[in-house]
Amino acid sequence: MQNPTPSVRVARLSIGVLAGAALIVGIVHNSPTFSAGAAVLSSGRAVQSQPATPWVGAWGTAVQRPVGGNEDSGVNWSQQGFADQSVRQVVRVSTGGTSVRIRLSNVYGTKPLRLSGATIGRSAGGAIVWPETFRKLTFGRSTSTVVPAGRELVSDAVPLTTSPLERLAVTLRFAEPTGPATFHRFALDKTYRAKGDRLSDVGSETFTESTNSWYYLSGVEVAGGGRPGRNTVVTLGDSLVDGVGATPGADSRFPDHLAERLAAARRPFGVVNAGIGSNKLLNDSACGGDKALARLQRDVLSRPGVRSMIVHLGANDLGAPQVDDPCVRPNPKVTAKQLIDGHRALIRAAHAHGVKAIGMTILPMKGALFPIWSEEAERARQTVNTWIRNSGEYDAVVDVAKVMSDPADPLKPRPGYVFMDGLHSNDAGNHAIAASIDLKAL
Secondary structure (H helix, E strand, O other): OOOOOOOOOOOHHHHOOOOOOOOOOEEEEEOOOOOOOEEEOOOOOOOOOOOOEEEEEEEOOOOOOOOOOEEEOOOOOOHHHHEEEOOOEEEEEOOOEEEEEEEEEEEOOOOOEEEOOOEEEEEEEOOOHHHHHHHEEOOOOOOOEEEEOOOOOOOOEEEEEEOOEEEEEEEEOHHHHHOOOEEEEEOOOEEEEEEEOOOOOOOOOOEEEEOOOOOOEEEEEEEOOOOOEEEEEEEEEEEHOOOOOOOOOOOOOHHHHHHHHHHHOOOOOEEEEEOOOOOOOOEEEEEOOHHHHHHHHHHHHHOOEEEEEEEEEOOHHHHHHHHOOOOOOOOOOOOOOOOOOHHHHHHHHHHHOOOEEEEEEEOOOOOOOOOOOOHHHHHHHHHHHHHHHHHHOOOOOEEEHHEEOOEEEEEOOOOOOOOOOOOOOOOHEEEEEEEEHHHOOO
């Protein structure tokens, strides 16, 4: 993916990307429903009883329906899928351990996904893997598996000692045509493709094609790195979370910087990034995936050992009505009350699962180089932000609006912290957002 440029077309794309645990291995599952059984804490909040898990979400992404690329977002392979090819995806884990497993998603597949094999190993840069670190992944002790349409699959665990912030390469082999692929559009990292069975190839010569999206891979989980318990932090949101505006390949999203802070503090928490560019709280969209209220269970609460979620949502709900683009439809006007009610639903669901809910105020929107801002949307943003800051309904607050605001004009983003589109945070802004998070609140 090329980073957006301040052209009219990219302006439209930017609103499209704006503000946009199982312990049994080899298990196939749908997203579980909320359980009615709960204990009540002294605070009066219902918290579902959950067993301790040795697994931590060390890396993760939120998946979405196949959608084509263009000259601004770059090509992707989601619509055609794969046939007689190996796909190598390189990701940075936020925490380490002694065992590892992966999570695959065929949630948006139209037919069963047949996987002929999979490996994991240490990245040596680009598509290259250190040969002695390759591990074959199995699923119910088989090297091949089938993921039914609409389902997810967790691999068996394999021994592989990993360290916080190191990069791993996951290679998937598809001998048969997959059809359109469940994927994540804005990876800001390269995924590589090669013809035939290249599961154990070092990769310097065979993996010659690449895009900037992730395919089928939705999680990497580790065990053995710290105390058993609930040690996964999930960031849920739109393009502020997804990392639009960050330098590609540099791990400069604010969740990446948060993971670095946790590693430096020797806190064995994993950070999973469940942001989707253009995602909304209240409505689905073609490029932004399912609304956050619909994907909460799958992308957050079904991860292993979730202790807290950090939420940035609402900017696309407010901004999309000003941009009549197929990428962001449906784009009805929404009220501050509707957004607050949506946030309350997220909080209730998190608390019902014993998960802390940490709210982020909506970033400044005036000054973007595309028509996202209006006086009406600004009034709603201010109302929602006041509620997030002062209502006490979130367990903690990260005041992104304050961090990102220009001291000379608080309605606009701070110079030096904003990307060239006039809206999204750049690397410095992402660093500042992560630095403003109280680690004790996680």
